Amino acid sequence: MHDLRLMQLPPITMKIMELRTSLFLPLFSYRVFAPIILLAAAPLYAAEPEIEIEGGTKSLRENIRQHLSLADESCKAPLWRLNSRLVDAEVEISKAAQALGYYQLEYEAKFLNNKNCWGLRITLTPGDPVLVKELRIEIHGEGTDDKIFQSLYDQPGIKIGNRLNHGRYETLKSRFDTLAAAHGYFDAEFALSRILVNVSEKSAAIELIYNTGPRYKIGAINLKHNILHEEFLRRYYNIHEGDYYDTEKLLELKNLYNTSNYFAIAGVTPDLQALENNEVQINIDLEEKKRRAYSIGLGVEADKPRVKLGFEDRYVNRRGHSLTADYSMSEIKEEAKINYKIPLRNPAYEFVNIYTGYLEETVDSYYSEKDLYGASYTYYQDNKWLQTYALDYTYEESTVGTENPETIGLIIPSVTLSRTKTDGNAYPMRGWSLISKLSGSPESLGSDRSFLQLYSRVKYIRPLGSGRLLLRTETGLTDTSNVDLLPASVRYFAGGDASVRGYDYKSLGPSEKSRRTGEMEVIGGNNLFVASVEYDYRFEESNWVAAAFFDMGNAIDDGDFDLKRGAGVGVRWVSPIGPIRIDVAKALDPITQDDRTKGWRLHISMGPDL
Numbered sequence: 001m002h003d004l005r006l007m008q009l010p011p012i013t014m015k016i017m018e019l020r021t022s023l024f025l026p027l028f029s030y031r032v033f034a035p036i037i038l039l040a041a042a043p044l045y046a047a048e049p050e051i052e053i054e055g056g057t058k059s060l061r062e063n064i065r066q067h068l069s070l071a072d073e074s075c076k077a078p079l080w081r082l083n084s085r086l087v088d089a090e091v092e093i094s095k096a097a098q099a100l101g102y103y104q105l106e107y108e109a110k111f112l113n114n115k116n117c118w119g120l121r122i123t124l125t126p127g128d129p130v131l132v133k134e135l136r137i138e139i140h141g142e143g144t145d146d147k148i149f150q151s152l153y154d155q156p157g158i159k160i161g162n163r164l165n166h167g168r169y170e171t172l173k174s175r176f177d178t179l180a181a182a183h184g185y186f187d188a189e190f191a192l193s194r195i196l197v198n199v200s201e202k203s204a205a206i207e208l209i210y211n212t213g214p215r216y217k218i219g220a221i222n223l224k225h226n227i228l229h230e231e232f233l234r235r236y237y238n239i240h241e242g243d244y245y246d247t248e249k250l251l252e253l254k255n256l257y258n259t260s261n262y263f264a265i266a267g268v269t270p271d272l273q274a275l276e277n278n279e280v281q282i283n284i285d286l287e288e289k290k291r292r293a294y295s296i297g298l299g300v301e302a303d304k305p306r307v308k309l310g311f312e313d314r315y316v317n318r319r320g321h322s323l324t325a326d327y328s329m330s331e332i333k334e335e336a337k338i339n340y341k342i343p344l345r346n347p348a349y350e351f352v353n354i355y356t357g358y359l360e361e362t363v364d365s366y367y368s369e370k371d372l373y374g375a376s377y378t379y380y381q382d383n384k385w386l387q388t389y390a391l392d393y394t395y396e397e398s399t400v401g402t403e404n405p406e407t408i409g410l411i412i413p414s415v416t417l418s419r420t421k422t423d424g425n426a427y428p429m430r431g432w433s434l435i436s437k438l439s440g441s442p443e444s445l446g447s448d449r450s451f452l453q454l455y456s457r458v459k460y461i462r463p464l465g466s467g468r469l470l471l472r473t474e475t476g477l478t479d480t481s482n483v484d485l486l487p488a489s490v491r492y493f494a495g496g497d498a499s500v501r502g503y504d505y506k507s508l509g510p511s512e513k514s515r516r517t518g519e520m521e522v523i524g525g526n527n528l529f530v531a532s533v534e535y536d537y538r539f540e541e542s543n544w545v546a547a548a549f550f551d552m553g554n555a556i557d558d559g560d561f562d563l564k565r566g567a568g569v570g571v572r573w574v575s576p577i578g579p580i581r582i583d584v585a586k587a588l589d590p591i592t593q594d595d596r597t598k599g600w601r602l603h604i605s606m607g608p609d610l
Contacts, residue, residue, distance in 0.1 A: 055124035101164035143212030184245030187213030219279035414439035476528035491524030502566025509555035
């Protein structure tokens with residue numbers, strides 16, 4: 001029930017009636033000049049009526065403008081019709097004013113003799129607004145003590161003493177229904193909803209009494225599918241028969257199916273046409289993706305073009321196992337990997353990967369050829385952190401600096417903890433990511449070398465002025481008796497588009513003089529530190545971004561803290577697959593004591609900011 005009452009006949013009523021009568025007199029006089037006005041309004045080009053509204057607040061003027069149907073009249077409209085519509089406009093102006101709490105509005109309207117079209121000037125005298133003196137909210141029924149309605153009491157959007165605003169009142173009312181429908185109160189309705197206005201006292205009382213009725217529970221869950229075992233698909237369920245209905249749970253379940261990589265479309269909907277016994281049935285409709293997929297792509301890695309080929313078997317069997325194979329090649333790196341994924345008890349958050357791969361990398365500082373065999377267990381925690389426990393065996397032949405080639409076998413257990421939090425946009429304005437990995441290779445397990453290593457990387461984004469600030473740190477620590485005995489893939493190097501810009505890929509780190517050439521060659525270190533600060537600005541209504549940055553860092557040995565600095569500018573294009581970055585950076589420090597050049601370098605990279 002909705003009721004808008006005036007507790008007392010407002011004294012302004014007679015004034016409005018008098019004003020209405022007085023308006024006819026000046027408007028009547030315009031009829032003498034009607035031919036002149038119409039000739040002036042006949043446009044030589046496309047024109048629109050010009051309506052000027054003066055006085056009052058900006059929100060009041062805009063609300064009146066939006067309610068004026070008179071503005072729809074063309075420039076060819078005769079004056080008698082405009083005068084008639086102006087009388088109708090009085091009701092629209094009053095409603096628009098009252099919607100914002102102005103119940104004593106007076107105004108004056110005059111037509112303007114414009115050159116190309118008719119015009120209208122409205123001068124407002126709004127008077128004092130009606131203020132909210134009382135807000136009464138009551139919730140009855142099964143939801144009386146339900147915390148989901150607590151926000152209506154705590155933050156109704158209307159405060160005592162504020163100007164009455166009918167729009168906020170309607171918004172508050174809709175929040176009742178939205179919360180009720182989202183949490184299974186399908187029979188909820190208002191027992192009373194009204195605004196009591198006392199114009200003479202310039203006050204209003206709002207009363208909202210809501211009866212939630214019973215809260216519905218989940219009835220039968222109807223699952224429609226084709227490719228996988230039903231028992232496996234039910235492992236995704238976050239709802240069960242007898243649970244209270246909750247829309248957020250249904251949306252979460254839909255998202256779990258959509259991100260599983262099995263289905264092109266996943267629908268999870270309540271059957272609101274078959275409500276009975278305070279239960280609602282849930283229909284789950286899953287439309288599968290094609291089983292196999294092939295891909296080819298071009299990218300950038302370490303400022304070099306890269307070609308990538310991929311194969312995917314999304315459901316090897318009806319238990320949801322999957323297989324992926326990837327191969328990529330660039331000027332400095334060739335890599336292949338095959339991964340077999342086995343979902344576990346909670347398939348959306350828990351799975352095992354069994355993998356093997358090959359990596360060959362050639363840079364100025366080293367050459368490495370490595371075979372990889374391993375398995376990992378991954379689990380998403382309820383707090384959104386991702387844990388991965390892995391056991392790898394690597395067989396690597398590498399040459400670093402002037403060292404002789406050496407083949408080393410390592411058994412490497414590791415644990416990785418990571419999380420990314422973002423606002424969800426392709427160009428995030430706020431968010432952070434963290435990845436931290438602890439790994440090691442004890443000789444007691446059969447490895448050729450022993451070491452313990454801790455690596456972490458943190459990224460942070462926040463708005464700053466008209467743009468955003470991006471911060472990045474990367475650290476690595478290695479505990480080993482002699483870093484020179486470790487293979488190249490385990491040592492730390494710095495430099496490149498994802499490290500210290502202005503320097504070549506993996507060109508920074510401890511160095512030694514080559515016995516063959518006499519020049520200094522980078523051999524890598526047991527520790528790593530890199531920090532970066534960047535500010536960028538996205539041009540309005542554009543996918544182009546301008547950036548300026550400063551990087552510093554190096555790979556270092558114990559006690560050798562020689563940080564290299566780089567700075568530059570760049571542009572980014574926010575593409576559908578993520579930002580593509582082009583940076584021009586200058587090295588501010590020589591790489592070695594013998595290197596006195598500090599040149600400029602071009603860096604190209606792509607991928608998410610976090």
